[in-house]
Amino acid sequence: MKKYAMIAALIISGTAFAKxxxxxCGIGAMIFDDTxxxxxISNVIWDxxxxxxxxxxxxxxxxxxxxxxxxxxxQETYGSLxxxxxxxxxxxxxxxxxxxNVQDSQKSEVIASMRTQMGQWISSEKYGQMDQTTKxxxxxxxxxxxxxENG
Amino acid sequence: xxTANKFRSLWLFLWGTALFLCPxxxxxxxxxxxxxxxxxxxxHFRTGIWQETPDVITSEFYLTSNPRxxxxxxxxxxxxxxxxxxxxxxxxxxxxxxxxxxxEKSSAxxxxxxxxxxxxxxxxxxxxxxxxxxxxSGYLGNPASYYGHLLLKFNAKAxxxxxxxxxxxxxxxxxxxxxxxxxxxxxxxxGYPGGFSSKEFYHRSETYGSEELRDLWEYPxxxxxxxxxxxxxxxxxxxxxxxxxxxxxxxxxxxxxxxxSVALGKEFSEVPTPWSxxxxxxxxxxxxxxxxxxxxPIFHPSAQTIFRQxxxxxxxxxxxxxxxxxxxxxxxxxxxxxxxxETSSKVQLLDLLLYYHKYKFATDHDSSIYQQAKxxxxxxxxxxxxxxxxxxxxxxxxLSKPQIIRLFWGYNNMExxxxxxxxxxxxxxxxxxxxxxxxxxMEMLNLKFFWTPNRLIxxxxxxxxxxxxxxxxxxLSSDGDFAWGLRTGLxxxxxxYNQVALLLNGSWGKAWLxxxxxxxYLLSDLILQAPQWDSDYxxxxxxxxxxxxxxxxxxxxxxxxxxxxxxxxxxxxxxVLAGLRISLSKDWDIRLYYTQNLxxxxxxxxxxxxxxx
Numbered sequence: 001m002k003k004y005a006m007i008a009a010l011i012i013s014g015t016a017f018a019k020x021x022x023x024x025c026g027i028g029a030m031i032f033d034d035t036x037x038x039x040x041i042s043n044v045i046w047d048x049x050x051x052x053x054x055x056x057x058x059x060x061x062x063x064x065x066x067x068x069x070x071x072x073x074x075q076e077t078y079g080s081l082x083x084x085x086x087x088x089x090x091x092x093x094x095x096x097x098x099x100x101n102v103q104d105s106q107k108s109e110v111i112a113s114m115r116t117q118m119g120q121w122i123s124s125e126k127y128g129q130m131d132q133t134t135k136x137x138x139x140x141x142x143x144x145x146x147x148x149e150n151g
Numbered sequence: 152x153x154t155a156n157k158f159r160s161l162w163l164f165l166w167g168t169a170l171f172l173c174p175x176x177x178x179x180x181x182x183x184x185x186x187x188x189x190x191x192x193x194x195h196f197r198t199g200i201w202q203e204t205p206d207v208i209t210s211e212f213y214l215t216s217n218p219r220x221x222x223x224x225x226x227x228x229x230x231x232x233x234x235x236x237x238x239x240x241x242x243x244x245x246x247x248x249x250x251x252x253x254x255e256k257s258s259a260x261x262x263x264x265x266x267x268x269x270x271x272x273x274x275x276x277x278x279x280x281x282x283x284x285x286x287x288s289g290y291l292g293n294p295a296s297y298y299g300h301l302l303l304k305f306n307a308k309a310x311x312x313x314x315x316x317x318x319x320x321x322x323x324x325x326x327x328x329x330x331x332x333x334x335x336x337x338x339x340x341x342g343y344p345g346g347f348s349s350k351e352f353y354h355r356s357e358t359y360g361s362e363e364l365r366d367l368w369e370y371p372x373x374x375x376x377x378x379x380x381x382x383x384x385x386x387x388x389x390x391x392x393x394x395x396x397x398x399x400x401x402x403x404x405x406x407x408x409x410x411x412s413v414a415l416g417k418e419f420s421e422v423p424t425p426w427s428x429x430x431x432x433x434x435x436x437x438x439x440x441x442x443x444x445x446x447x448p449i450f451h452p453s454a455q456t457i458f459r460q461x462x463x464x465x466x467x468x469x470x471x472x473x474x475x476x477x478x479x480x481x482x483x484x485x486x487x488x489x490x491x492x493e494t495s496s497k498v499q500l501l502d503l504l505l506y507y508h509k510y511k512f513a514t515d516h517d518s519s520i521y522q523q524a525k526x527x528x529x530x531x532x533x534x535x536x537x538x539x540x541x542x543x544x545x546x547x548x549x550l551s552k553p554q555i556i557r558l559f560w561g562y563n564n565m566e567x568x569x570x571x572x573x574x575x576x577x578x579x580x581x582x583x584x585x586x587x588x589x590x591x592x593m594e595m596l597n598l599k600f601f602w603t604p605n606r607l608i609x610x611x612x613x614x615x616x617x618x619x620x621x622x623x624x625x626x627l628s629s630d631g632d633f634a635w636g637l638r639t640g641l642x643x644x645x646x647x648y649n650q651v652a653l654l655l656n657g658s659w660g661k662a663w664l665x666x667x668x669x670x671x672y673l674l675s676d677l678i679l680q681a682p683q684w685d686s687d688y689x690x691x692x693x694x695x696x697x698x699x700x701x702x703x704x705x706x707x708x709x710x711x712x713x714x715x716x717x718x719x720x721x722x723x724x725x726x727v728l729a730g731l732r733i734s735l736s737k738d739w740d741i742r743l744y745y746t747q748n749l750x751x752x753x754x755x756x757x758x759x760x761x762x763x764x
Contacts, residue, residue, distance in 0.1 A: 077357050083505045086529040088537015095312035095353060119533040128526055
């Protein structure tokens with residue numbers, strides 16, 4: 001519980017990690033904004049091999065790594081990831097492990113750690129009041145912690 | 152089209168003969184005789200009556216301001232001949248497929264380009280192992296997706312999850328417009344530009360499978376190395392190009408088929424049609440190539456299909472507890488779990504509930520009940536061990552052939568007749584139950600006409616005819632929705648067949664599935680028509696009936712309809728309908744229809760044979 005409280009507090013303050021892709025790379029505003037302009041732009045995005053996002057608030061170097069790719073992936077697939085993490089396996093969870101370059105031998109430990117942290121987080125009252133983006137950010141932090149400890 | 156191509160080729164041949172032996176290729180003596188169908192395909196020229204017209208509206212796609220096949224070829228040769236190394240590199244990145252085509256035709260160009268590479272393109276090409284064609288089933292939430300969607304998936308060589316592979320598709324660029332009427336009209340008449348977009352497959356999987364509940368079929372394309380290279384290079388060329396988007400024909404299906412035609416160096420459809428339907432492209436490709444779509448497709452089920460397949464596999468005892476938990480989703484979970492002694496059974500119940508809530512959340516985002524219930528289930532599931540592996544539920548569901556032609560004989564009170572019904576349909580309520588929603592109809596441009604001894608008569612021409620019964624497959628009341636329908640077009644309303652009217656018919660109601668493949672339904676209709684003739688502009692109706700299917704070879708429909716005009720002076724109409732379909736093979740059936748209008752005292756009998764292609 002203490003660990004979860006620490007993670008949550010750090011996320012809210014925005015200082016948990018060297019960067020927060022949601023605020024520093026503009027993920028929420030750039031890709032997942034429901035505004036028509038964003039929808040129109042997203043329809044003609046062509047970036048082929050890279051997964052970097054572009055935004056006025058980011059520099060290419062800081063937002064093109066695996067963490068940003070993972071953040072985008074989590075934001076987009078949070079509903080599936082939540083279910084698969086609860087079950088302990090699934091295609092989206094496997095893809096997330098691949099984005100983070102987690103070795104096959106380490107995957108079960110990383111996922112077990114994520115499940116433990118998620119169990120603590122989801123039992124808190126605040127979870128039910130969080131919107132999808134906040135949940136995705138917290139899930140991202142949980143994943144980063146689990147990979148750091150076990151990956 | 153073929154004849155026009157032959158004349159063009161002959162003319163170019165005669166004109167270019169004098170230049171043919173010239174060894175030096177340059178702009179002054181451009182070898183127009185080199186122009187072939189591959190060149191026209193690469194430049195997206197449409198063959199018109201007098202000349203080819205460019206299809207791409209982005210000026211940067213062409214080298215000349217007034218593009219023609221010969222002037223473009225001359226301009227390309229000229230540009231290559233006069234360019235320095237850096238400019239050549241830029242050209243190789245901009246037009247890799249057409250330069251590749253030219254180097255195969257001309258050794259002089261090959262010499263000039265031999266040391267010129269586009270590094271970013273090569274890096275991308277080297278990362279691709281193969282390409283798949285993906286078909287997404289129809290989605291009723293968006294008119295542009297009624298008939299499904301097609302996209303390409305670039306399968307990476309790297310050993311990583313396929314959700315991270317890139318995809319490419321073609322669609323209208325809306326620029327913020329969301330008025331549905333404008334959207335349909337502009338989509339039909341070329342009011343939008345269309346472009347290609349590239350996203351990872353997980354975006355598609357999540358949008359189509361989890362949010363729009365559409366099943367996906369993945370067809371790995373069996374391409375030779377040179378065909379794969381051509382497809383990748385031409386995809387690269389098109390990445391910033393725009394076309395005019397037409398919903399009916401120049402749509403996602405057309406552009407994907409064009410890309411595959413470029414790769415294979417051949418056309419797939421000899422007979423031009425005014426429509427292009429994704430499922431039809433799949434069938435055309437499989438018919439026209441021995442190997443292209445030979446392997447069995449990979450089925451990616453939607454969240455709804457996953458839930459239904461899991462439900463079918465769940466033991467009855469767990470199914471009962473599952474149904475009980477839905478009656479009081481937030482209070483009953485712990486007591487129900489306590490009734491199960493085996494951990495594996497608890498896992499089964501919780502996994503089934505998670506699949507259910509994921510699927511229901513897609514159709515009801517705002518439901519706090521689902522959200523809270525899902526949180527409780529997730530919390531309980533996290534306390535139990537992970538599932539050992541994902542259950543493989545991806546059973547293959549074959550696609551139905553999309554087009555129907557039906558020849559029929561008919562008789563009413565007055566005369567015999569023979570007729571024809573043509574449907575570039577997606578599916579029909581009496582069709583064999585395959586991948587489509589059960590007992591539902593999705594038709595476009597359904598044209599039916601017949602000959603009597605005296606004249607040719609239009610029976611109807613439906614622009615769109617949709618009827619979705621939204622049936623549950625699990626028997627759960629919450630798995631299913633309201634039935635609805637939309638039909639618009641021209642129809643002949645009188646028994647004398649002399650009163651053609653424009654019709655708009657909206658339906659709303661409910662259907663059930665009390666027994667396997669037996670679906671009673673009750674539908675209300677609001678009908679607008681013009682001119683009114685001796686009926687009324689506005690009518691209401693009630694329909695009740697039942698669909699029955701027995702295995703795949705027999706389908707039955709029985710329906711009674713009571714129709715009331717808005718004006719009381721006009722008498723209500725009562726009509727009964729009975730339909731029977733007997734399938735002789737998966738592509739051929741016999742249908743018998745009988746209708747009786749009790750008010751007009753008219754009867755109508757039709758016996759026909761439908762061929763699916």
